[in-house]
Amino acid sequence: MSRQASPTMLLVLFCVLIFVAMVVVPMLGPLLVELAREFDTSVAVTGQLVAATAIPWGITAPLVGPVLDTYWKRPMLLIGCMVMTLGILGSAIAWNYGSSLVFRLLTGISGGMVLPNYFAIIADVFLEEGRGMAIGWTFQRDRIQNCLGSSHGALPAGSG
Amino acid sequence: MVPFLLEVGDWRLPFCYWSYFVGAVAAVIGLVAPEPATSGPNVILHLPLKSSRFKRVILVRAGCQFTTESELHWSV
Numbered sequence: 001m002s003r004q005a006s007p008t009m010l011l012v013l014f015c016v017l018i019f020v021a022m023v024v025v026p027m028l029g030p031l032l033v034e035l036a037r038e039f040d041t042s043v044a045v046t047g048q049l050v051a052a053t054a055i056p057w058g059i060t061a062p063l064v065g066p067v068l069d070t071y072w073k074r075p076m077l078l079i080g081c082m083v084m085t086l087g088i089l090g091s092a093i094a095w096n097y098g099s100s101l102v103f104r105l106l107t108g109i110s111g112g113m114v115l116p117n118y119f120a121i122i123a124d125v126f127l128e129e130g131r132g133m134a135i136g137w138t139f140q141r142d143r144i145q146n147c148l149g150s151s152h153g154a155l156p157a158g159s160g
Numbered sequence: 161m162v163p164f165l166l167e168v169g170d171w172r173l174p175f176c177y178w179s180y181f182v183g184a185v186a187a188v189i190g191l192v193a194p195e196p197a198t199s200g201p202n203v204i205l206h207l208p209l210k211s212s213r214f215k216r217v218i219l220v221r222a223g224c225q226f227t228t229e230s231e232l233h234w235s236v
Contacts, residue, residue, distance in 0.1 A: 009192065016187050020178065027174055034171035075194045081186030092175035121193070124189050 007125050011134050014118055017081070021114050024088060025053050025105055026151050039097040053108040060112025068120045077121070080113030105157050 028035075028050050036046040066102045068076055087107030094100035118138070 003216065005178060013185070013189050013192065017189060020182050020185055024178070031174065038171060074190075077193065078186060078190050081189070085183040085186065088175050092172040092179065137190060137220050138182035 007130070007134075010121075010125055011137060014122070016135055018116065018118055020112055022112065023085060024084070025050060028053075028070050035100070039100065041097055045097070048098060049104045054102040054110035054112070056105050057111040057115075060109045064113050064116050068117060073117050073120050075125070077112055077117040080110045080117060082110075083107075084110035084114065 030045045032043050032049075035049070036043045039046065064076065084107055085108055087103050087105075090103030090106065091100060094103055119135070122131060122134045122138075
């Protein structure tokens with residue numbers, strides 16, 4: 001049974017994936033005050049959770065690249081998504097600042113696994129004439145998610 | 161953690177349902193993403209054209225295949 005979707009379908013799915021993956025960083029913004037109150041710390045300290053996501057993201061991405069070149073991308077992508085799901089869910093059940101920090105580190109590591117994978121798969125699936133269009137669509141969502149990410153964090157939490 | 165049990169205004173709510181969202185998207189991608197082209201590592205080694213016959217024989221014995229004169233394609 002062939003499970004491969006059409007390139008257009010894959011592009012739509014990957015755009016959604018990149019959107020949901022990138023929102024995990026800006027969604028923290030509106031929640032910082034609530035998190036500081038919950039963990040009995042300052043907003044400045046809670047703000048470091050953003051760095052705790054971004055730093056492992058930046059470290060993991062170049063390390064994942066050679067693995068993607070050797071092994072196929074699909075397992076790495078799915079592992080990255082699974083770790084990201086666990087990291088975000090863990091942020092919801094964090095009982096103190098330390099645990100929240102650990103779960104944000106986990107989320108950052110998974111982000112570094114998902115994003116390079118996207119570009120590697122796009123390069124595999126789309127030939128040269130369609131590749132620019134595919135990457136362009138992703139970056140359009142890249143800007144939108146910065147706007148929607150904050151709203152997403154603010155509205156359900158009632159702090160918007 | 162169940163999102164429906166959380167009150168609106170709870171800081172856990174965005175994390176909770178976003179994790180389910182990521183999981184759902186990953187599940188769909190897992191169903192439709194392209195299958196692996198090979199079952200294992202696919203290593204390409206570059207040998208100089210003047211590499212010794214002895215070295216090539218050893219590599220072929222090890223399971224390597226020459227794809228061009230200067231390139232060795234090794235599928236494990």
